[in-house]
Amino acid sequence: MKEAFKKIRRQKNLMVGGIIALLVVAMAVFSPWLAPFHPIDHADLMHSEEPPNRTYLFGTDNQGRDILSRVIYGSRVSLSVGLVSQGLNSLIGIMLGLTAGFIGKRWDDFVMALTNILLSIPSLVFALAIMAVLGPGLINIFLALGFTNWAYSCRITRSQVLFARSLDYVMAARALGYGQVRIMFTQILPNIVGPILVVATLGVAGAILIEAALSFLGLGVQPPTPSWGGMLSQAREQLFTAPWISIFPGLAIFVTVLGLNLLGDGLRDILDPHTTRQRR
């Protein structure tokens, strides 16, 4: 009875998370149709710093731009950073993890040492250091986040490979005379997609949070491009006079990341019942 209850509650995570994630994707894809105003060009100076009202549902900022429209367009930055950088991380992590688990020996030692070093550098600090060198901008964020957070993907891939190697289906493939590379990609990889997907989902959430922090510090996407973190950075100065400018972009980040984390947790319960590891 307790077990059944648990299952239902967990699937609720998956449902809620999935719906939020879909809504954010829809928001990013259909921004031009959803946003009531242009996020940059519509600067209604006569109505700057207006609290939420009928024309401007979320109010306006200090340049009279519609906050709702900017929040809607801001999803594009967050989502693209999350997907592109985590895509790179997954790719690097899977490649290194597969080869480390499969080849073993020195290469494995090297990859594991590299992974441990990477894990000892806080991801936000690492991203900041890279942004310090590259300078602000969207492409640079992809790079700063896409090459620094593959450690979890790599670890989980490697451990799954080590586990899968001894299983019957790999033995069978070997007996059939399949080559190493073929076994790696056609036999093992499809069987370990679940855990990798879980790590990737949580990774997208993490990347969105770091991008927001970078943009908040002024090192991310540059104005006037609307990004949630960047909007908050400008909002801070008007916290006393126009607090609503601070509310909505932050809420957007919060709900998006929450949705992705719920989705990740839900996926983990379904796909990967053994691991209880968590990451931020």
Add this chain to the structure above:
Amino acid sequence: MRGVPVSKMLRFALRRILQFIPTILAITLILFLLLNILPGDAALVAGGAQDKGVDPRYLEEMKKLWGLDQPLHMRYLTYLKNLAQGDLGLSYLRREKVSTLIASRLWPTLKLALVAMLIAVGIGIPLGFFSALRQGSWLDTFSMVGAVSGVSIPQFWLGLLLMFFFAVKLPLFPTSGYGDGAVKHILLPAFTLGVGYMALLARTTRAAVVEILSTDYIRTARAKGLSELLINRKHVFRNALILVLTTAGLQFGSLMGHTVVVEKLFSWPGIGSLMVDSIFMRDIPITQGCVLLLILVFLLVNLAVDLLYAVIDPRVEYR
């Protein structure tokens, strides 16, 4: 310590500290390469002007002063040699020793991180523990919803909200700044910094306790007729703590990283705000020093956790 000879403990500690050295070396190399590989306009920054009107002879002088005329590997070796002596180099713009600059910022950052950690541990662990004991109760639901929210909330936004409600609307605390170092100045930033960590600890503690409650030795203890209180205190809490401690150590880095954002938001005069300022001024020696220091604190905490682990858990072998 349970009768483990002190000399054995010391040897374990020493070995663990020695393992630390290659990691630090690798990190310094990565950071050095990352921050120094770009073409040397550093001398221009140091020269005080990015424009073309700077006397080339002056630039040469500047390059020499910062050792930028040397090949990269020589510069790294010099950097390492200086580092071993606690010398982090000279700031490009402020013409001050980076170590002096950092030293003056170290205490505020450590204080912030420590108070944040205390808040997180003090609330997160009990919350996780009692949630696990009363699975499915309102407390459990409340704290687990809180935990997933705490991990998902952007800290600077939470900080902004706290600032708005508890410093602007209800002027209980100052909006920002270090002040005279009094408690009321640190509470908002420390809470902001600690929330994510707290959420994580609550989740980890709950998961650990749930796992332990289903083990055989708890069943045995129950069968023996031990009181729930005794079981919880002697068996569950102690064993859960060992599991939680590892996560606490590993995730401490994330807390150190987020000091950067929280310090900037609350104008806290620590390493993090020094680092962000140095990035904008392209003062690479300072950036490098700050990054290294934040990582070092994280590694030291993990070292401490490992040693503590050995003290708490009698099963850990002093290999």
